[in-house]
Amino acid sequence: MSQSKAVVTKALAKKVRKHVLAMTERGNSSHVGSAFSIVDILAVLYSDIMRYDPNRPDWTERDRFILSKGHAGAAVYATLAEAGFFPVELLKQHCRDGAVLSGHISHKGIPGVELSTGSLGHGLGVGVGMAKALKLAGRSSRVFVLLSDGECDEGAIWEAALFAQHHQLDNLVAIVDYNKIQSLAPVAETLALEPFRQKWESFNWCVIEAEGHDHGQMQTALSRIPIRPGRPTVLIAHTIKGKGVSFMENTVLWHYRTARGDEFDRALRELEESS
Amino acid sequence: MRDRFIQTLCDLAERDPRILLITGDLGFAVFDEYCGRFPRQFINAGVAEQNMTLVATGMALEGHVVFTYSIGNFSTLRCLEMIRNDAAYHGANVKVVSIGGGFSYGALGISHHATEDIAIMRSLPDVTCVSPCSRWETEQATRAIAREPGTCFLRLDKDAGPDGDTTEPFKLGVPRVLRKGRDVALLTTGGILSEVIKAADQLQLDGISSSVYSMHTIKPLDPRTIVAAARTHQLVVTIEEHTIHGGLGGLVLETLADEGALPKRFLRIGLDGCFSSVVGSQAYLRNTFHMDAGSIARRTRDQLASKP
Numbered sequence: 001m002s003q004s005k006a007v008v009t010k011a012l013a014k015k016v017r018k019h020v021l022a023m024t025e026r027g028n029s030s031h032v033g034s035a036f037s038i039v040d041i042l043a044v045l046y047s048d049i050m051r052y053d054p055n056r057p058d059w060t061e062r063d064r065f066i067l068s069k070g071h072a073g074a075a076v077y078a079t080l081a082e083a084g085f086f087p088v089e090l091l092k093q094h095c096r097d098g099a100v101l102s103g104h105i106s107h108k109g110i111p112g113v114e115l116s117t118g119s120l121g122h123g124l125g126v127g128v129g130m131a132k133a134l135k136l137a138g139r140s141s142r143v144f145v146l147l148s149d150g151e152c153d154e155g156a157i158w159e160a161a162l163f164a165q166h167h168q169l170d171n172l173v174a175i176v177d178y179n180k181i182q183s184l185a186p187v188a189e190t191l192a193l194e195p196f197r198q199k200w201e202s203f204n205w206c207v208i209e210a211e212g213h214d215h216g217q218m219q220t221a222l223s224r225i226p227i228r229p230g231r232p233t234v235l236i237a238h239t240i241k242g243k244g245v246s247f248m249e250n251t252v253l254w255h256y257r258t259a260r261g262d263e264f265d266r267a268l269r270e271l272e273e274s275s
Numbered sequence: 276m277r278d279r280f281i282q283t284l285c286d287l288a289e290r291d292p293r294i295l296l297i298t299g300d301l302g303f304a305v306f307d308e309y310c311g312r313f314p315r316q317f318i319n320a321g322v323a324e325q326n327m328t329l330v331a332t333g334m335a336l337e338g339h340v341v342f343t344y345s346i347g348n349f350s351t352l353r354c355l356e357m358i359r360n361d362a363a364y365h366g367a368n369v370k371v372v373s374i375g376g377g378f379s380y381g382a383l384g385i386s387h388h389a390t391e392d393i394a395i396m397r398s399l400p401d402v403t404c405v406s407p408c409s410r411w412e413t414e415q416a417t418r419a420i421a422r423e424p425g426t427c428f429l430r431l432d433k434d435a436g437p438d439g440d441t442t443e444p445f446k447l448g449v450p451r452v453l454r455k456g457r458d459v460a461l462l463t464t465g466g467i468l469s470e471v472i473k474a475a476d477q478l479q480l481d482g483i484s485s486s487v488y489s490m491h492t493i494k495p496l497d498p499r500t501i502v503a504a505a506r507t508h509q510l511v512v513t514i515e516e517h518t519i520h521g522g523l524g525g526l527v528l529e530t531l532a533d534e535g536a537l538p539k540r541f542l543r544i545g546l547d548g549c550f551s552s553v554v555g556s557q558a559y560l561r562n563t564f565h566m567d568a569g570s571i572a573r574r575t576r577d578q579l580a581s582k583p
Binding site: 107114115116117118119121122124125126127128129130131132133134136137155156159160162163166 | 315318320321323325326328329330331332333334335336337338339356357360361364365
């Protein structure tokens with residue numbers, strides 16, 4: 001990643017985290033930890049990897065992005081707004097009465113969102129269908145689907161994983177936000193996913209791993225798609241739930257808690273002071 | 276019905292390369308001609324109905340018109356949330372096909388009896404629900420849902436009733452009058468029309484004149500035909516190989532109530548909220564659950580004879 005690009009990506013991530021904090025506080029909504037976890041992944045995708053045109057959200061040659069872990073929608077809304085798909089001002093309406101921006105991501109009336117999600121386990125299968133159709137049409141567009149680790153408890157994920165390798169969808173990239181904490185407890189104490197890499201490998205996917213907050217590592221990994229022709233790729237992104245605010249990091253609590261008052265002020269200060 | 280559906284789909288696929296058929300690994304030997312002629316328009320998704328519906332949605336969002344296919348409840352209830360959140364909510368051109376409505380797969384057991392699907396599917400927003408009564412209606416319904424934008428449900432039966440007069444064009448949402456009578460309006464959906472026609476013949480022998488209506492479209496429903504039926508007959512009877520709770524009977528009563536046309540006498544024939552856990556053929560189960568021609572005629576006579 002070039003130095004100038006690195007600055008842009010970092011600045012985008014910082015802005016998005018501040019938006020997410022404000023959006024969840026104003027909208028009295030949750031999942032701030034889940035959103036912070038994916039901010040850097042989104043920043044790399046939207047600043048350096050994906051082909052898109054915010055003025056033509058339906059451009060046929062665009063890359064498709066699906067947030068399958070729909071509960072982290074605030075991070076995607078903020079990223080899309082910063083990328084120019086709609087005015088940043090609209091973010092103030094997140095989760096407010098009569099707003100279009102719901103807590104779980106919705107496509108209705110929101111340019112740049114391909115798929116509404118919220119019930120886990122749906123996004124990968126739809127992305128697989130898109131990737132299959134793009135192949136049939138001979139288009140070069142890729143499909144990126146961002147999953148949570150807890151979401152991999154869903155059987156539908158593995159149905160889609162089977163289908164993708166059988167149909168050799170090398171235009172498909174799944175990214176797992178592997179922060180290792182799910183709704184009520186750590187992943188390891190809920191339904192252990194390990195050996196996780198081997199699960200995907202045994203499904204015939206190309207597996208790459210990266211630190212999910214290291215922009216350079218992720219940019220390098222995602223620039224090599226397809227890693228092997230004929231194989232779908234999964235990036236296991238090792239992340240930290242609540243990344244960016246010290247007291248939110250690696251805690252189950254901030255899956256649902258909303259920062260208010262002093263907590264909000266402290267969180268905002270930390271985000272502003274971050275380099 | 277199944278064969279007519281596939282023949283029609285072959286015709287559609289030949290004219291429109293957007294048409295795709297995805298099966299959940301069912302339809303042995305059924306798709307031979309289709310696969311041979313349109314290999315690029317056919318996918319076997321394996322025994323994975325949830326993913327089948329998700330893939331169908333993704334492909335539909337990219338411009339295809341995708342028919343998903345399985346039997347009984349597998350293409351509907353098994354992947355209901357995918358139909359709701361993904362296909363229907365996104366207005367995706369996914370056409371959910373279930374072969375084996377009601378007791379079509381009678382002896383295979385309750386896992387294979389589709390006896391709540393009409394009620395459940397018609398409750399989903401933005402899903403057109405079609406349940407043809409004859410082979411001709413199957414062809415017409417298949418063509419109609421291929422044209423109809425958005426998500427549709429096509430419920431096919433092993434049995435089929437008579438085609439009736441096919442000179443009038445088939446219109447989604449508009450019931451067909453198959454027989455015109457004076458006393459009783461018999462409203463039915465699906466292949467059980469075969470029993471209803473026989474029941475109407477039996478009633479005729481007793482001097483009771485029946486009209487028979489094909490309610491081939493469950494949703495949307497133009498109320499005018501059934502309102503007129505309720506106003507011009509002494510008794511309205513609905514017959515469905517399905518639960519009477521929320522199915523055709525519920526639909527007709529809701530519609531007539533909304534239109535201020537509730538009839539004085541009404542009879543809903545179907546499963547009354549029980550599992551059909553009896554082993555037997557479709558004909559045997561219809562008899563067991565009092566929805567064969569003889570039972571329909573008898574129950575209609577009894578209802579007419581009772582005080583309003």
